[in-house]
Amino acid sequence: MAGREGILGAYVERPAKHYNAAYGTFYDAIFFINSYGKAPMDFKSVLDVQERLEGVQYISSKEISTVVFLAQATKKPILVEGPAGVGKTELAKSVAKCLDREMIRMQCYEGLDESKALYEWEYAKQLLYTQMVKEKIHDVISETATLKEAVDQIADHEDAFFSERFIQTRPLLQAIRSEKPVVLLIDEVDKSDPEFEAFLLELLSDFQVSIPEIGTIKAVTHPFVVLTSNNYRDMSDALKRRCIHLYIDYPAIETEMHIVKMKLPGMDEALLARLVSMVARIRDLDLKKRPCISETLDWARSLMVLQIDELSAESVAQTLNTICKHKSDYEIVKKNILNVIKQG
Amino acid sequence: MVNLTLKFVSCCRAADLRISTAEVLDCVSQLSLVNPLEEDEFKLVLRSNFAKSRREQSRFDQMYHLFFHEMKSDLSQVSQSPETEQIKNFLDQLMENDTLDTLEKALADFLAGKPMAYIQEVHKIHTQEEQEARALKSNMSQLASRLQVMLKINQIKSKVLRFLGDNHAAVDEALKKKITGDLNDRLDHAMGLLNNEPRPDNYGLKEVKNHETHYNHIGEIPFASLGQEEIEEVRDVIRKLVKKLEEIATLRYSVSSRGVIDIKKTLRKSGKYLGVPMEIIFKDRPLRKGKIVALCDVSGSVWSTARFMLNILYSLQECFSKVKSYIFVSDLMDVTDFFKDHDVNNAVEKIMKDTHINYYAPTDYGMAFQHFKNRHIQELDKKTTLLIIGDARSNHMNPQDLVLKRMRERCRRVIWLNPEQEKFWGSGDSEMYTYKAHCHEVRPCGNLNQLIDFIEELIL
Structure with a gap:
């Protein structure tokens, strides 16, 4: 290939596997047309949210559906707080299912930085590139007479070193650049460092990210953003200001019965009622870790497998390890077992 | 609706809930998407915009109850019954007195359905810090200011009685009872606000x-x-424990030199070797x-x-x-x-x-x-x-x-x-x-x- 075609001739001919933006558009477009016919519309009302969430097996309270509806209508992120295991993450998954969107998940932890969350340079390719440039540079400047011309000639070429072709996208950038709207779940945001939180601010308010070497990348479509927090530490006011706040508590007894009934349709009604009210009483005990909804389900499942249909002190003690995950909790429940299993 | 929301916001701000203008704008725009006549939805929109963590929710609920239930702020412009007339008269008379200090004014406003100034006063008392002791140490400064407010509330209570006593010709017995009851309820509530400060729900503890x-x-x-x-x-035992923990921690140190490659620094160094990246520089992990x-x-x-x-x-x-x-x-x-x-x-x-x-x-x-x-x-x-x-x-x-x-x-x-x-x-x-x-x-x-x-x- 001739030097005139640019230093990057080789790269144009040989598409790098990682770099799919040019192709992405094309494939996405096809995919979009295919799925367009059945693609569900956005939520129309609070009731619509509730029904469609129930359609994907997520029982939501009115509060949850209202917040989801508002967040979607006003394109604002939701900050979900609540004890572990009440369905914070599940909410994001269910919304993604309802809206038939892809879900991109970003799990936060101490030490998470933008190279893992946003983008990373593909340095191996960058190093190769520098070697290539060295070989090609003679071709580029061979026809120039003076030094000045040579410099100009080089300056005319694309500055590819820090350009989109060497960027490896991470979850956040992926969510921003996706042609189809996605659901972005930023899980356990309270575990991240303050720097990361600061850097989320731009993303959450303007749906854009700034990469110093390239510039600002704006979102093609607005992702539906859900942030979850266990309140390990307090979030900054700036972050809170950009979100709609939602607190999810342990479900009321009826709601929890509804959930178990939906996930385990074969369960006996009377047994189920007893089971759920017992879990509620166990939650009131002074435990290290209170049983969450999924543990109620586990318990119900193990009762079904063992074909236990009467919850007596023995059968409860026998299956208690499905809901008590600490030895000391186990002991506390056993001590209070008569209180726990009492009727009504 | 917007005015009402703004009034409520200034009340919340007086009670130390930090609410930004952006949040007020969000809230107002969201209110148009739900049915604000249904209290659940109305309250939810307000709460999810103004109380951004579980810790703030109890304070918000208190303010909400005070503003929309106790003060009935949403109705104040609509109803014009004879008793509101009377209350207004009384308050006018109370306000006429030029010698009112800020606290009395705040209380009079509170009775008139504008609780902001009073909430601010109460908040000031609750957050009052003891000054450095000079001679004798005391923990009384907060209690003293609290007492002052209580005395003021009692004063106003007796003023209400006196006022209605003077005007007995103009007002019939039942109405008088109602007015006294209303005003006393509000004053009791003012007292309650002073004495019970809600603790934040520390659910993440x-x-x-x-x-x-x-x-x-x-x-x-x-x-x-x-x-x-x-x-x-x-x-x-502690010495042994420290040793064990140090070993684990230093392990983390030694891994730190194998971090991510720092491309900019590596290239800069490669200048020395005619552009061949001989020295690879890693980013230090924090x-x-x-x-x-x-x-x-x-x-x-x-x-x-x-x-x-x-x-x-x-x-x-x-x-x-x-x-x-x-x-x-x-x-x-x-x-x-x-x-x-x-x-x-x-x-x-x-x-x-x-x-x-x-x-x-x-x-x-x-x-x-x-x-x-x-x-x-x-x-x-x-x-x-x-x-x-x-x-x-x-x-x-x-x-x-x-x-x-x-x-x-x-x-x-x-x-x-x-x-x-x-x-x-x-x-x-x-x-x-x-x-x-x-x-x-x-x-x-x-x-x-x-x-x-x-x-x-x-x-x-």
Whole structure:
């Protein structure tokens, strides 16, 4: 290939596997047309949210559906707080299912930085590139007479070193650049460092990210953003200001019965009622870790497998390890077992 | 609707809920999407925009109830019954008096359905900090200002009666009763607002109640009752523990040089070798654990725990980016330098001997916190863990828990270690339950086993 075609001739001919933006558009477009016919519309009302969430097996309270509806209508992120295991993450998954969107998940932890969350340079390719440039540079400047011309000639070429072709996208950038709207779940945001939180601010308010070497990348479509927090530490006011706040508590007894009934349709009604009210009483005990909804389900499942249909002190003690995950909790429940299993 | 929301917002702001203009705009635009006539939805929209954490929700609920239920602010423009006329008359007369001070004005406004000024006054009293004692120490300043408000409320109550008594010709008996009732209800509510301040719902609080048994005998003896030999034994155990933890931590160090390649620096270096990247530069990984600020009560039995805690913290200094420590009884003192100049055990001894702190003064947590806030608050940032070691027995002094709240706002986590076992918390002059509302984690830490549990969790 001739030097005139640019230093990057080789790269144009040989598409790098990682770099799919040019192709992405094309494939996405096809995919979009295919799925367009059945693609569900956005939520129309609070009731619509509730029904469609129930359609994907997520029982939501009115509060949850209202917040989801508002967040979607006003394109604002939701900050979900609540004890572990009440369905914070599940909410994001269910919304993604309802809206038939892809879900991109970003799990936060101490030490998470933008190279893992946003983008990373593909340095191996960058190093190769520098070697290539060295070989090609003679071709580029061979026809120039003076030094000045040579410099100009080089300056005319694309500055590819820090350009989109060497960027490896991470979850956040992926969510921003996706042609189809996605659901972005930023899980356990309270575990991240303050720097990361600061850097989320731009993303959450303007749906854009700034990469110093390239510039600002704006979102093609607005992702539906859900942030979850266990309140390990307090979030900054700036972050809170950009979100709609939602607190999810342990479900009321009826709601929890509804959930178990939906996930385990074969369960006996009377047994189920007893089971759920017992879990509620166990939650009131002074435990290290209170049983969450999924543990109620586990318990119900193990009762079904063992074909236990009467919850007596023995059968409860026998299956208690499905809901008590600490030895000391186990002991506390056993001590209070008569209180726990009492009727009504 | 917008006006009503704005009025409510100014009320919330007076009660120290931080609400930005952007949030008000969001809220108003969201109200157009729901049915604001249905109270559930209306309240939810307001709450999800104005109370952005579980901690703020109880304060919000209180304000909401006051504003929309007690004051019936949404109806005030609509109804024009004879009694509102009468109330207005009375208030006009009350306001005519030029000699009203700010408090009386605030109360008059409160009666007229504009609670903002009064809420502000009450908030000022609740957050009032004790001033440094000059001659005689007292914890009365808050109580005194509270009393003043109570007296004012009673004064107005009697004024209401007098006013209605003077106008008995114009008003019939039933109406009079109703007006007195209404006004008295509001005044009672004003009183309630003054006396009951809602505590934040600290749902994220981590409470550790049980501990592993690492050592059978020595592990279970309370620090305060260790004999000389046992102290040596505990030190031995701590030495071993420190060694073990250090090994794990240094492992993390050695991995740090294998981080991510720093392309810019590598290229710059490659200039030396005609553009061949001979030297590869890695990005340094930041240390995983942040800064520790420890506040230790050094009175009586607490010191025996605090000394071991300090011993461990300073032996493990390498694992944190910085360790600062303060001791207090009622005065606060920075003892970080002792540990710089001496070896850990000597430093601990020296602190007891050489510092000018009055060990016999009654412990005063409120004052110690305030000293810290006034002089050392800059030590706290979002990467700092604040460790408080103390029994929270404050000799019935003003606990000033709001100072702790301010400190919490500045740092990453507040962890309270109490050398007393949990059943004694809250008994006698212990303010543990007051302070608990502002901590991220509370745990009893009175023996070796509990200490080991905590340290392992902190480092690993």
